[in-house]
Amino acid sequence: MDQSLLEVNDLTKIFGEASQKQKKQVVALQHFNAVISGTTPKIITIAGESGSGKSTLANLILGFIKPSFGTIMYKGQDVSSFDKGEMLTYRREVQAVFQDPYSIYNPYYCVEHIFDIAMHNFKLTDDKQKKRDLIEDALNLVGLKGENVLRNYPHQLSGGQLQRVMIARAYMLKPNLIIADEPVSMIDVSLRAMILEIMMKLKDEYGISFIYITHDFSTAYQISDEIYLLYHGMTVEKGNTVKVINNPHHLYTKDLIASIPTIDEKWEGHIEVTEDLESDRGQLKPTPTFMEVEPKHWAVLS
Amino acid sequence: MNSYVLDVRKLKVDYATSMKTIQAVKGISFSIQKGETLGLIGESGSGKTTTAMAILRLLQNPGRVVGGEVILNSDIDLLTLSERELRKVRWTELALITQGSMNSLNPTMRVCEQIADGILAHKEMNDKNELNEYIKNLLKLVGLPERVFNQFPHELSGGMKQRVCIAMAASLNPSLLIADEPTSALDVITQRIVAQTLLDIKERLNTSLLIIGHDIGLMAQMADRVAVMIDGFIVEVGTMQEVLSSPEHQYTQILVDSMPSIKRRKPLTAIDERTRSEISNKLCVSSEMTEVTTGHWVAVN
Numbered sequence: 001m002d003q004s005l006l007e008v009n010d011l012t013k014i015f016g017e018a019s020q021k022q023k024k025q026v027v028a029l030q031h032f033n034a035v036i037s038g039t040t041p042k043i044i045t046i047a048g049e050s051g052s053g054k055s056t057l058a059n060l061i062l063g064f065i066k067p068s069f070g071t072i073m074y075k076g077q078d079v080s081s082f083d084k085g086e087m088l089t090y091r092r093e094v095q096a097v098f099q100d101p102y103s104i105y106n107p108y109y110c111v112e113h114i115f116d117i118a119m120h121n122f123k124l125t126d127d128k129q130k131k132r133d134l135i136e137d138a139l140n141l142v143g144l145k146g147e148n149v150l151r152n153y154p155h156q157l158s159g160g161q162l163q164r165v166m167i168a169r170a171y172m173l174k175p176n177l178i179i180a181d182e183p184v185s186m187i188d189v190s191l192r193a194m195i196l197e198i199m200m201k202l203k204d205e206y207g208i209s210f211i212y213i214t215h216d217f218s219t220a221y222q223i224s225d226e227i228y229l230l231y232h233g234m235t236v237e238k239g240n241t242v243k244v245i246n247n248p249h250h251l252y253t254k255d256l257i258a259s260i261p262t263i264d265e266k267w268e269g270h271i272e273v274t275e276d277l278e279s280d281r282g283q284l285k286p287t288p289t290f291m292e293v294e295p296k297h298w299a300v301l302s
Numbered sequence: 303m304n305s306y307v308l309d310v311r312k313l314k315v316d317y318a319t320s321m322k323t324i325q326a327v328k329g330i331s332f333s334i335q336k337g338e339t340l341g342l343i344g345e346s347g348s349g350k351t352t353t354a355m356a357i358l359r360l361l362q363n364p365g366r367v368v369g370g371e372v373i374l375n376s377d378i379d380l381l382t383l384s385e386r387e388l389r390k391v392r393w394t395e396l397a398l399i400t401q402g403s404m405n406s407l408n409p410t411m412r413v414c415e416q417i418a419d420g421i422l423a424h425k426e427m428n429d430k431n432e433l434n435e436y437i438k439n440l441l442k443l444v445g446l447p448e449r450v451f452n453q454f455p456h457e458l459s460g461g462m463k464q465r466v467c468i469a470m471a472a473s474l475n476p477s478l479l480i481a482d483e484p485t486s487a488l489d490v491i492t493q494r495i496v497a498q499t500l501l502d503i504k505e506r507l508n509t510s511l512l513i514i515g516h517d518i519g520l521m522a523q524m525a526d527r528v529a530v531m532i533d534g535f536i537v538e539v540g541t542m543q544e545v546l547s548s549p550e551h552q553y554t555q556i557l558v559d560s561m562p563s564i565k566r567r568k569p570l571t572a573i574d575e576r577t578r579s580e581i582s583n584k585l586c587v588s589s590e591m592t593e594v595t596t597g598h599w600v601a602v603n
């Protein structure tokens with residue numbers, strides 16, 4: 001049987017739980033299930049609006065926060081049971097690229113520093129020449145040259161360049177999975193395509209899977225294989241990206257997809273203002289049941 | 303002769319420091335007719351916000367208008383007005399909505415007080431009931447429920463706050479609304495609602511709208527005509543439809559091709575640094591525009 005790379009079971013995160021009584025609790029993510037295959041690399045989109053729990057999911061998988069319940073299995077083993085050595089390997093094999101390329105760099109150091117830290121933490125090599133080759137190789141992959149970027153300070157580079165350096169850094173560590181949390185939302189449109197292309201290339205040629213977290217459905221449509229749609233921490237629709245976006249089923253998904261500004265066609269009519277019901281965020285709901293709308297496309301009944 | 307609500311002629315803006323001078327806007331011209339929505343599209347650093355700030359005379363040091371004219375309603379040159387005359391024009395003739403508008407609301411004032419504050423600063427309205435009725439009407443106009451009248455900003459969502467700001471901007475029936483990335487901090491659905499609100503208001507008050515942004519998709523939904531900016535130049539002006547279906551300038555083509563679709567997958571184009579500087583160098587030599595079809599102007603390729 002095909003061993004999964006990452007398997008997430010019933011993952012739930014509740015902020016402000018029981019201990020602090022007067023505090024309101026917020027269920028940020030509930031009953032999230034997903035499997036990433038260990039044999040076929042894929043780009044998996046987690047989409048939703050702000051507050052839908054998509055970044056909470058990223059933080060959970062990266063181990064920055066602990067789940068309230070539910071498990072994350074990496075190569076068949078529970079991540080919470082990892083010892084120090086295993087955790088280090090996990091940290092190397094599961095990389096992250098974040099939204100804001102400007103704030104990730106320390107302004108006092110040249111860009112090279114970001115590679116040095118990674119080299120040092122994961123003890124890649126001590127040989128100077130080898131180090132340089134590794135960095136150069138990674139930078140070439142994202143269309144940059146070491147001589148043009150490494151000795152520069154972050155403020156001397158554009159957002160697109162900084163973000164590509166981040167991807168190069170992740171690639172250098174030979175990961176199996178990259179969590180890309182809104183990697184292009186701060187990048188100008190004309191450069192966005194370049195970053196997306198690099199992601200596709202890493203998937204196709206280097207077998208790296210991606211969890212692509214975004215609120216931008218049109219880029220998700222372009223590059224991803226599967227999509228999970230989150231609404232208030234719940235998965236409401238999931239499956240093959242093209243199928244879900246072409247034929248949305250859940251009421252919320254329909255509204256969402258009808259609101260995407262595209263150049264293909266004009267918005268039709270008006271959509272109604274829905275009052276935000278923040279109050280029901282405090283309650284954990286029962287595990288949702290999915291209905292198969294068509295092959296490889298599931299939705300929660302709404 | 304057409305009468306323009308706004309006519310910008312050869313506007314030039316510099317940011318000058320003792321070290322060097324950066325030309326942010328390099329002699330651009332465009333105009334907006336009554337009731338029209340013009341989209342000014344460009345990427346970061348293209349000078350689009352600087353243009354808006356220059357029109358509103360809100361440029362911060364070291365920014366300075368070094369040339370050109372900005373004619374409002376065919377007779378007032380905004381750039382030559384004194385502070386006092388300017389005060390008369392602001393809010394009554396010109397209003398601004400920015401991306402961060404919703405965060406500029408005073409957290410200690412109720413929505414009704416904030417809107418009243420803006421109105422009373424520019425217009426006399428002694429009858430309290432009349433003023434309250436007027437404000438309630440404004441809120442209805444932007445689709446907000448009546449309870450918002452007595453609420454504080456923190457009780458409202460981002461989209462609702464942005465609509466309060468639209469209500470404020472529209473409160474004195476200005477002839478031109480300038481919206482600088484009015485929806486870019488909002489979620490997809492909220493974005494659509496705010497965009498709809500803006501267009502509704504524009505329609506009802508028959509004002510003109512200058513909308514600034516980087517999202518072609520959103521522009522395609524909102525604007526009648528579009529002007530494309532790069533590096534302080536305008537490279538293409540035309541009706542939205544025409545520019546989208548037959549972009550003439552290389553940069554516009556790249557922008558349109560870089561826009562992903564949700565109907566079909568297609569290869570996306572990206573712009574590399576070399577192409578960008580080539581385009582920019584050519585423009586520095588000549589930014590003369592030619593008319594390819596009626597009303598569709600393109601800079602030399």
